[in-house]
Amino acid sequence: MEEKLKAEKIKITPQRREIIRILTELEKTHPSFNQIYRAIKETQPNVSRSTVHENLKLLVQRGIIWSFNYKGETRYEMSPEPHVNLAKFNGEIKDIENEKLDEKLDEIIKILNEEEGIEIKSLLVLVEK
Structure with a gap:
């Protein structure tokens, strides 16, 4: 996925690298925002909800990942x-x-x-x- 970020000329920050790791780890579960946020907080306790949200939003906007709503919760999809x-x-x-x-x-x-x-x-x- 880092190759996709480079192709889109998106800087790979430590937060983005961690989001990618978590998304890859949770890929088959279609994680919610809260699941992703909790997982990232374990390794980066100072990361804010808005940082995670804005990075996920960027990945969706660039077509690197997809999102969908299910029962009032945004879920993230890795498979195009x-x-x-x-x-x-x-x-x-x-x-x-x-x-x-x-x-x-x-x-x-x-x-x-x-x-x-x-x-x-x-x-x-x-x-x-």
Whole structure:
């Protein structure tokens, strides 16, 4: 991910490096802002909520990570590929890796693009269990 920051000409500060480490570590859990903030506070106790928020916002704006809202909470997504997420009753969100689903998502993207004239930036499907 640091390569993406360099490509976007974003300075790699200690806070950004730690955010990247935490995001990578929590990648499969689709962490919330609060989960990310608590994890960073363990290694950088002086970091402010606004610093974490502004850095996450920058990463989302530059398309390095993605965010989505689930039950009033902003969650962060690392995978740029279209895929299905499964939200469990306990709030855990995980990726479903299934080749048939991936093919169907590709079909949806193609239909939206060719028939509706919508160029898809990203596609996120969230299914509740």
